[in-house]
Amino acid sequence: MAEVSIENLDIRFGAVSVLNDLNLQIAEGEFIVLLGSSGCGKSTLLNAIAGLIDVSGGKVRIGGEDKTDAEPKDRGIGMVFQSYALYPQTTVEGNLSFGLRMAKMPKDEIARRIDRVSKMLQIEPYLKRRPAALSGGQRQRVAIGRALVRDADIYLFDEPLSNLDAKLRAELRVELKELHQTIGKTMIYVTHDQVEAMTLATRIAVMQNGVIQQLAAPEDIYERPANLFVAGFVGSPGMNFFSGHLRSEAGKAVFAINDGPEIDVSDYAFDAPLEQGGEAVLGIRPEHLFVDAGDLPLRLPFTVKVSESMGADSVLWGTTAGQKASVRFGSDLKLNPPRGSEMELGFSPRALSLFDAESGVRL
Amino acid sequence: MRMSSEKTLARTGVYAFLVISAAFFLMPFYVMVVTSLKTMDEIRVTSIFALPDTPTLQAWVTAWQSACTGLNCNGLSVGFFNSVMIMVPATVFSILLGAVTGYALSFWRPKGTGLIFGILLVAAFIPYQVFIYPLVRMLSQVGLYNSLAGIVAIHVIFGMPIMVLLFRNYYAGLPRDLFSAARVDGGGFWVIFIRLILPLSPPILIVAVILQSTHIWNDFLFGLVFAGSDNQPMTVLLNNIVNSTQGEKAYNVNMAATILTAAVPLIIYLASGRWFVRGIAAGAVKG
Numbered sequence: 258m259a260e261v262s263i264e265n266l267d268i269r270f271g272a273v274s275v276l277n278d279l280n281l282q283i284a285e286g287e288f289i290v291l292l293g294s295s296g297c298g299k300s301t302l303l304n305a306i307a308g309l310i311d312v313s314g315g316k317v318r319i320g321g322e323d324k325t326d327a328e329p330k331d332r333g334i335g336m337v338f339q340s341y342a343l344y345p346q347t348t349v350e351g352n353l354s355f356g357l358r359m360a361k362m363p364k365d366e367i368a369r370r371i372d373r374v375s376k377m378l379q380i381e382p383y384l385k386r387r388p389a390a391l392s393g394g395q396r397q398r399v400a401i402g403r404a405l406v407r408d409a410d411i412y413l414f415d416e417p418l419s420n421l422d423a424k425l426r427a428e429l430r431v432e433l434k435e436l437h438q439t440i441g442k443t444m445i446y447v448t449h450d451q452v453e454a455m456t457l458a459t460r461i462a463v464m465q466n467g468v469i470q471q472l473a474a475p476e477d478i479y480e481r482p483a484n485l486f487v488a489g490f491v492g493s494p495g496m497n498f499f500s501g502h503l504r505s506e507a508g509k510a511v512f513a514i515n516d517g518p519e520i521d522v523s524d525y526a527f528d529a530p531l532e533q534g535g536e537a538v539l540g541i542r543p544e545h546l547f548v549d550a551g552d553l554p555l556r557l558p559f560t561v562k563v564s565e566s567m568g569a570d571s572v573l574w575g576t577t578a579g580q581k582a583s584v585r586f587g588s589d590l591k592l593n594p595p596r597g598s599e600m601e602l603g604f605s606p607r608a609l610s611l612f613d614a615e616s617g618v619r620l
Numbered sequence: 621m622r623m624s625s626e627k628t629l630a631r632t633g634v635y636a637f638l639v640i641s642a643a644f645f646l647m648p649f650y651v652m653v654v655t656s657l658k659t660m661d662e663i664r665v666t667s668i669f670a671l672p673d674t675p676t677l678q679a680w681v682t683a684w685q686s687a688c689t690g691l692n693c694n695g696l697s698v699g700f701f702n703s704v705m706i707m708v709p710a711t712v713f714s715i716l717l718g719a720v721t722g723y724a725l726s727f728w729r730p731k732g733t734g735l736i737f738g739i740l741l742v743a744a745f746i747p748y749q750v751f752i753y754p755l756v757r758m759l760s761q762v763g764l765y766n767s768l769a770g771i772v773a774i775h776v777i778f779g780m781p782i783m784v785l786l787f788r789n790y791y792a793g794l795p796r797d798l799f800s801a802a803r804v805d806g807g808g809f810w811v812i813f814i815r816l817i818l819p820l821s822p823p824i825l826i827v828a829v830i831l832q833s834t835h836i837w838n839d840f841l842f843g844l845v846f847a848g849s850d851n852q853p854m855t856v857l858l859n860n861i862v863n864s865t866q867g868e869k870a871y872n873v874n875m876a877a878t879i880l881t882a883a884v885p886l887i888i889y890l891a892s893g894r895w896f897v898r899g900i901a902a903g904a905v906k907g
Contacts, residue, residue: 309800330806342797346819355815356805403801415797 259285259320259333259410259443261306267314268301275301276467278315288437288444290454293464294490299447300415302464306445307336307413320410330356332411335404339416341396343388349399350384353406370406377436378402394425401436414446418453430456451491455479463487481610485617488540488610494572496540497582500614504534512539512611517578520555524606527620536614541604543572543585548592550603557602559584561594577602656680656875663871679872683880687873689860696877699857703837703884705768706853710775711832717776718783718828719821723813725784726791727799737788744781752845759846766848774846775836783828790824791817826895834885854881 261283268276275298283289291299304310306317308329317325324332343352350371357367375381378398388396397417404412417433418426434457437444448454454461455475462472463486471483482488488496501514503522510531513519520539547553559582563574566588573584573594584602586592594600611620651668657675658666666673685695692698725733755774756765764770794817802812843853858881862874 304800307800307804309803329800329804334804336801336804338797338801340795340797342795342801344798344802344816355802359806359811359815400801403805407805 261411261443261445262318262321263302263306263315264318265315266302266305266312266317268298268305268310269313274467276305279467279469281462281469281472283443283445285443286441288446288457288459290458290461291445291447291464292449292451292454292461292490294449297464298467299464301467303413303415303445303447306332306411307334308332330360333409334411334413335407335409336413337397337400337404337415337417339419341388341393341400341420343396343399343403345388348385348387349380349391349402352388352399352403353384355403356407370408374402374405377405377439378432393421394429397421397429401433405440409442411443411445414444414448416448417446419448419450426450426453433457451493455491463490465490481619482540483619485538485540485612488612492542494543494583494585496542496610497546497577499539499541499577499580499582501537501539502534503531503537503611503620505531512537514539514557514578514580517580518556518558520557522555522606522609522611524554525609525611526607527611529620531620537620538612538614538617540610540612541608543583544570545608546582546584546602546604548573548584548586548590548600548602550601553603553605555604555606555609557582557604559600559602561598561600562596564593652875652879656872656879658872660868660870660872679870680876680880682870683861683873683877687861687870687877688864689857690864696854696857696861696880699852699854700880702847702851703843703853703855706771706775706843706847706851707833707836710772710779710836711829713772714776714779714783714832715825715828718780719787719818719825720813721780721784722787722789722791723817724809726788726794727796727812727817728809737784740781740784744785748778749841752841756845765846766850768847768851771842771847771851771853774842775839778842779832779835782831786828786831787821787824790821794820823895826892830888830892830895834888837884 261281263279263281266276266279267274279302281289281302291302293299301310305312306319308317308324308327308331312325315325316323319332319334329336343349344355347355353371353374354367357370371384375384378401380395380398380402383391383395383399388399391399397420401417414433418429421429430453437457446453446457455478458475460472461475461478463470463478465486471478471487473481473483478487478491482491482496485498489498499514499517501512501517503510503512505511509521509523510525510527511519512522522539546557546559550556557577559573559575559577561573561575565572565574569588570585571588571590571592573586573592575582575584612618613620654670654672655663655668656679657677658672659674659676659678662673683695684697686693687695724730725737759765759770759773764773798816799812802816807816837853838855839853840855840859843851843856844859847853847856858877861877
């Protein structure tokens with residue numbers, strides 16, 4: 258019984274409203290990632306689930322029970338913090354057992370749990386050390402261990418990997434995914450790192466200004482972003498956006514890029530049938546634009562400005578009809594066009610996204 | 621070469637200034653020490669800067685045991701023990717109260733935290749002489765006037781603003797996640813305070829002990845007004861010895877008595893210089 262249900266949640270700090278009428282249903286065993294830039298309310302939401310901040314309105318249900326006003330310890334949660342938050346004056350073992358001792362658990366049960374968790378996380382060699390004598394990665398393992406010994410139903414992670422260097426972050430990311438697969442518990446994970454979100458989540462909640470912009474599986478978020486914000490936030494380099502005008506013409510849908518070519522988007526999977534046109538934005542990811550157009554049905558002109566090689570991939574930065582654009586392709590193409598060269602890029606109607614220019618909503 | 625000779629010159633200047641300043645401030649202390657070691661006869665005929673011909677500790681013994689304060693001639697020793705009796709509980713209680721309040725304001729943030737903190741801040745700037753008359757009335761109403769408990773209570777109350785400020789600012793510098801982690805782990809108000817926060821507090825506890833013990837030891841006014849004749853602290857007795865108007869002024873006894881009274885804070889300062897400076901800085905850095 259570990260589903261989490263957030264109902265009409267309001268959180269205000271004085272006159273500032275951080276979360277307003279937020280709803281979120283999380284099923285048992287899910288790995289939900291709350292993704293957004295700083296100040297979007299994702300950590301606030303996590304703290305509200307943990308019971309670490311006061312809720313101004315709405316309900317937090319855990320396992321079907323109303324836990325809105327319950328103490329953190331009574332919510333069946335374990336939590337991992339960005340700053341590790343290990344108790345500095347005690348050893349790793351002391352850190353792991355702190356909560357269990359406070360809950361007056363029998364000593365042999367504490368020892369059994371510490372043994373199991375420290376084996377799982379490979380922190381056995383450091384049990385007698387103090388946190389100050391550990392590296393960042395070891396500290397975060399201990400912090401994860403401290404959450405795990407609680408044998409909670411739900412684990413909360415507040416940017417747990419943000420303080421680690423890139424290599425360690427990638428390692429621990431994989432370990433976290435493995436951990437989730439092993440124990441199968443509900444996990445809620447806050448991050449601003451889209452790679453973590455894409456790799457770990459069963460579903461991602463992209464947040465902005467205290468509102469969940471889209472809640473969907475990583476592939477859906479990536480391939481079918483619900484609005485311009487999500488489209489621009491997820492993906493690196495970001496999705497190309499071309500402003501233009503969409504119109505329906507003799508049974509065809511046509512998108513005319515401002516001061517640029519017209520593109521037949523009839524084969525685009527519209528959310529609702531196109532009735533009348535209007536100002537719109539066409540979005541296409543850099544890797545969905547092909548330098549070698551082949552037999553792809555749609556074409557775009559492109560003027561090269563800068564070329565960047567990133568090892569496996571290369572990116573060309575330039576303009577299409579005066580609007581900024583980028584193309585990503587495998588470095589094996591050995592392509593290094595000089596500044597100012599003109600080329601034609603090919604793409605498929607299935608790869609593109611269309612948004613209403615005013616509301617930003619996907620069409 | 622030129623650079624380094626200029627540097628040497630600057631160094632010399634700095635040291636000369638420091639030595640002169642130190643000498644200037646040490647001069648009165650030197651006079652006190654040499655005078656306390658002289659007999660009255662010698663004091664009358666020699667310069668105050670002259671070293672004693674035949675150093676004697678008689679003045680020190682008199683100051684400690686038999687100098688007269690009004691009608692009693694028991695010396696300062698009574699006051700010393702009175703001061704200890706006042707200082708120890710007042711220091712302990714004011715620090716504990718300040719630490720708990722600072723912890724609550726910093727981490728639990730009950731409603732009105734800002735207001736409470738604001739009031740404490742403002743209170744720290746009100747001259748405390750203003751409160752004396754109402755406090756005398758209040759303490760006598762509850763039967764604490766002229767008692768040890770009364771003077772201790774006064775010191776605890778007046779220590780609150782600075783103690784709360786000190787601890788709140790120190791705790792504001794501890795990571796909040798630590799507190800959150802302890803709450804998730806099941807700690808309540810006191811458990812977190814005793815098992816997590818107090819073990820992290822020694823640096824600020826040392827500073828608080830230094831501040832409060834020297835402050836309470838040096839207090840004259842509260843001791844005079846609230847302690848009652850049985851509990852008069854050393855400072856009050858010192859004043860009575862030095863300012864007694866009958867007979868000739870026993871400068872050697874006065875000097876010895878003054879040094880004896882100042883010895884406790886002086887030793888605390890000297891022994892804890894590094895911590896003391898840190899404490900002054902601690903109050904200033906984080907708001």
